[in-house]
Amino acid sequence: MACGAGRDASRLDGDAAGTATAWRHHPAMDRRAAEAILLSRGWLPDQPADFQAALLAGAEPRHFRKGEVVFQAGDGPGGLYGIVAGSFGTYVSTPYSAPALSHILHPGWWCGEGPALGGPKRVLTVRSMESSWAMHLPYEAARALVLSNPAAARSVGQLGQIAMRVAIANVAQLMIRRADRRIGAVLLRVTGALDEAALAPTGDIRLTQLEIARMANASRNLVNKSLAQFEAAGWVRLGYNRIAVLDSAALADFAYQRG
Incomplete structure (x- = not known):
């Protein structure tokens, strides 16, 4: 890259x-x-x-x-x-x-x-x-x-x-088969919430649902649904073309089926 x-x-x-x-x-x-x-x-x-x-x-x-x-x-x-x-x-x-x-x-x-x-x-x-x-x-x-x-x-x-x-x-x-988990994993990477093995919350990151969909190889509808679930769980905060990862450990547990 x-x-x-x-x-x-x-x-x-x-x-x-x-x-x-x-x-x-x-x-x-x-x-x-x-x-x-x-x-x-x-x-x-x-x-x-x-x-x-x-x-x-x-x-x-x-x-x-x-x-x-x-x-x-x-x-x-x-x-x-x-x-x-x-x-x-x-x-x-x-x-x-x-x-x-x-x-x-x-x-x-x-x-x-x-x-x-x-x-x-x-x-x-x-x-x-x-x-x-x-x-x-x-x-x-x-x-x-x-x-x-x-x-x-x-x-x-x-x-x-x-x-x-x-x-x-x-x-x-991209090899993660389940779309919502794949979306979560990609979100951790592109926001910087997951840096190698370290996990941390992020500030507000400029990112659109369409961009997430393209990077996660998922439909925009699936991204919208997954992000709503992540927000309801308290893992992310959504704004207009903005997203903040609040609980990167919980999101990683879900995305990578840890724990």
């Missing part, structure tokens, strides 16, 4: 939460605020300090309108993007199928590392799901960073490992 976050990148705490929410619709993004968000969550905080400094020094804030394509499968080499506010959707495709929404990336996630690691073309499509901000490291700077030393290459390479874990989870969830 060529995108990664590392530690859970949809849960915002304290000042980082307020900053990311406030900047989503702001006409300008303060560089220091953007860097603070990316250094507080996801993949980047776990990297060496000199790597963090080098990456951020070459990056600039960029705004994306709702629906704007960040990059497209088949595009030539391009740079890295670290999401600061809003959300990006990742779309997978094959030579025989149109792009299909597969995952949602939240603040703290990075994507687009493939070309920096030597990939000749983009392998997926990324689109802004709402008004969003990201820090963009151009291709030349990203490639130079990877080639600067083995440690930097390992750091960027970790994004591919993170993306592979998400892809494996995606496939495993």
Whole structure:
């Protein structure tokens, strides 16, 4: 999937939460605020300090309108993007199928590392799901960073490992036969309520029933019915094109038939 976050990148705490929410619709993004968000969550905080400094020094804030394509499968080499506010959707495709929404990336996630690691073309499509901000490291700077030393290459390479874990989870969830359980499992992943083995509630996440239906390979009617059941059980809170996971452990028990 060529995108990664590392530690859970949809849960915002304290000042980082307020900053990311406030900047989503702001006409300008303060560089220091953007860097603070990316250094507080996801993949980047776990990297060496000199790597963090080098990456951020070459990056600039960029705004994306709702629906704007960040990059497209088949595009030539391009740079890295670290999401600061809003959300990006990742779309997978094959030579025989149109792009299909597969995952949602939240603040703290990075994507687009493939070309920096030597990939000749983009392998997926990324689109802004709402008004969003990201820090963009151009291709030349990203490639130079990877080639600067083995440690930097390992750091960027970790994004591919993170993306592979998400892809494996995606496939495993789509193999859940019962639709309501499959919907619950997908909901945990795309909201960030389930990050590897860790479970936690989320804030309000921009997500529509149609998007959930597409990612869970279920009808919209089934999604609507399942979400109503989840809300009645106290597991989620629903709003207009918004959802918050309140009891991720209970939802996971249901989705994965635990306990």
